[in-house]
Amino acid sequence: RFMFGWLLDKYPTPKVGALMILCVIAGIALLFVSTDALGLGVGALLHGVGGGVELEIAAFYGSRYFGMKHFGQIYGYLFGGYIVGLAVGQYTVGALSDIAHNYSLSVYAVEAAAIVSLLLVFTLGPYRFRPRDDA
Numbered sequence: 355r356f357m358f359g360w361l362l363d364k365y366p367t368p369k370v371g372a373l374m375i376l377c378v379i380a381g382i383a384l385l386f387v388s389t390d391a392l393g394l395g396v397g398a399l400l401h402g403v404g405g406g407v408e409l410e411i412a413a414f415y416g417s418r419y420f421g422m423k424h425f426g427q428i429y430g431y432l433f434g435g436y437i438v439g440l441a442v443g444q445y446t447v448g449a450l451s452d453i454a455h456n457y458s459l460s461v462y463a464v465e466a467a468a469i470v471s472l473l474l475v476f477t478l479g480p481y482r483f484r485p486r487d488d489a
Contacts, residue, residue: 358407362414368478371411375472377404379465386461409436418481443467 361370381401388394412432420428447460454460 355407355410357403358410362411366481368415368418368475368481371415371475371478372472374404374407374411375468375475377401379404379468379472381405382461382465382468386458409433412436415478418483419478421483 358370358374361373377400381397381399381404384393384397385401386397388397409432413429416428416432417425443464446463447457450460450463451457
């Protein structure tokens, strides 16, 4: 979280979120294909690093694209979407693993969703709101 916060402050571009998503994609891929402890450890680390900052990134982008006037309400919608996605995602992973009798199909679906998210981050334009100088 500290690393991504520092990157968000240092590089004022929405593309920092792409790095977070790339960590998730690489981490899941390593967890799926690795057979040794090093690969599994690195995969878990990358997935944890990338997946651990999604709400912080959402809050930061919410403030930069929608401003602070109604930040609480906007963040509530973002958080609500996150919770719904988490619930639907867990159900979907379980259903796909029941269909395939393993987690392969689930991993492919999660990776595909992460790649779509990565592509969507690349469509973001420059920030509309800048941090206040007195903040």
